[in-house]
Amino acid sequence: MTRAHSPGPAIRVEGVSKRYGRTLALDEVSFEVRCNEIFALLGPNGAGKTSLLYILCTLLRPDSGVALIGEFDVSRQPLAARRRLGVVFQEPSLDGRLTVYENLNLHGLVYGVPRKLRRQRIDQMLALVELTTWADRPARSLSSGMKRRLEIARALIHDSEILLLDEPTVGLDAQTRDRIWSYIRQLREERQVTVLVTTHYIEEVETCDRVCVVDHGKVLALDKPAVLKRNHGQQLLRIVPKTDADHASIAARYAARLQRQDENEIILTSDDAFSENFLAENGALIRALSIEMPSLESVFLTLTGRDIRDHEASPRDLTKAFGKIGGEHTG
């Protein structure tokens, strides 16, 4: 199936801000997503990605700024904007008692897809996400990876042009994550869908067309992965010193190159000659050392001063998850 795209961008966000009490979740965010691209919003937990997605899918109103889906303003024409969108949220939203087929059918009914077309699309989507043989099973009997595949299929039953995916692979094993990404790419090729995906898995954004790095509600950089690496990437040396005293002496001696340190590790900016000299001079002080070529991780570190690996779910995130389900709490 081919799709004729309108000439403008698929998504336009202009100066969007959103505040929860004292927390400024989005601070004048602006960017455009081109038709048919796979666009990643990369940022740690709490960066503002979900708030932005909620605004785009009309569940949350921005305090200021404008967000457009195609030519439709999400605040003024929410229904028209919504019809163009398929959304997969972080929290599963399938009805576990209904079968796989019924979940898809219900979605088609809600969006007013005529019966014959509904059947046809359900069959197509089930085939795409390889769930045809599961059509008559209750959704609750699926594994988490299969549920995520079903949610992606469901988001496309009303022939949405734009797919918003909030951390679609979070909590899934590596093989399932690869599979989900191959469906996403296939959708882009075969159905000319535009995909905006949020993630904090840096390796996943390598294959996206463009990456928007966000932190503390601000866009820090936006470009193709290769360009981000060229402009902001650094070769890094990750060093695990043997003792606390070794740690202190390395950190003091190379303060000018210090990117980040914690109790286990020191990260220095590097190049080939520096790495070689460092090892020759400090070999006796270190337990382990690894060289990282310019990567998106180093881009993130350079832009934010923080390591994206530090951001695992914390008790604060769990409290925030409560807020997302319904409660509003101020930070």
Ligand SMILES: Nc1ncnc2c1ncn2[C@@H]1O[C@H](COP(=O)(O)OP(=O)(O)OP(=O)(O)O)[C@@H](O)[C@H]1O
């Ligand atoms: N309902 C809410 N009430 C109060 N603060 C909130 C609420 N939802 C989000 N926040 C805060 O707004 C900021 C941005 O949160 P948001 O969920 O948009 O970030 P995120 O990048 O999507 O993170 P995650 O990956 O954890 O979903 C955070 O500081 C968060 O604590």
